Amino acid sequence: MKWSKEAEEAVSRVPFFVRKRVKKWVEDEATRSGAREVTQRHVLTSQQRFLNRMEEEVKGYQVETCFGPSGCPNRAVISEDLPAALETLLSRRDPESFLRQRVKGPLKVHHEFRLSISDCPNACSRPQVVDIGLIGACMPEITEEPCSECGVCMEACKENAISAQNGQPSISESKCLFCGQCAKVCPTGTLKKGKKGYRILVGGKLGRHPRLAEEFPGVFPQDEAMKIVEKCLDLYQEHSVHGERFGEILERMDKQPWEAIRQAGRLKSPPGLLSHKTGE
Ligand code: SF4
Ligand code: SF4
Ligand code: SF4
Structure with missing residues (x-):
């Protein structure tokens, strides 16, 4: 309309x-x-x-997305089914009834569990200030194709993560945000789009005591990201005393989120960072 x-x-x-x-x-x-x-x-x-x-x-949860699904050209990942899958995951747990049991007094929108998906590191849907934020990631892959040293990838990289070494590009893993833009512009195929997945942030919130989410190390394929979201929800529901936000629970536990989940015995081994290099 x-x-x-x-x-x-x-x-x-x-x-x-x-x-x-x-x-x-x-x-x-x-x-x-x-x-x-x-x-x-x-x-x-x-x-x-x-x-x-x-x-x-109040329905107990919110799943927000950026404009990626409407066709934003910056998308690092295209996953049409993830928002619906996460909605299903959350709604199955009946978070509204859960909150009604835990919260003393009337339920407010700020009690809801929030999950936000951004399809690239520009993070337009603010995944840093929600209980669980997912950021789409596309890992650039360095192939065997000869580099023409045109420098286009370096111009495209907003993080200054690419340097040239012996006529070949080299990518700094600590600087790269996995936006995939360098692979998009490389004319020779020396850089190409590699594995795709999501970065996972947990425990962010706004309100009276704002808190920025902390990031799990790594980039997770969609199915693994879903499993981690599920483990986070287990942890949240198990430890929520009065409907407090996930970040408050993690703070109370005084552990890094990943450690808190791992030590709770839910995931046996920490997931590895997907490699930049072909075939690894
Ligand atoms: S987060 Fe990235 S993909 Fe999503 S709307 Fe913003 S720029 Fe586009
Ligand atoms: S994916 Fe490429 S352009 Fe994006 S941050 Fe990493 S190196 Fe830079
Ligand atoms: S990797 Fe591709 S874009 Fe970068 S300098 Fe080489 S040919 Fe150009």
């Missing part, structure tokens, strides 16, 4: 973590009233209703 400029502006002022839901409400409201265009009045009416009925709107 078409949105007026004023309506767009009004909805852009709604806090980002409920904006998607308010937008849906607004469109439903406009459709019900037979309107062909969403106006500012629809936004204000729906916003007020949302505030009045916030507790009913």
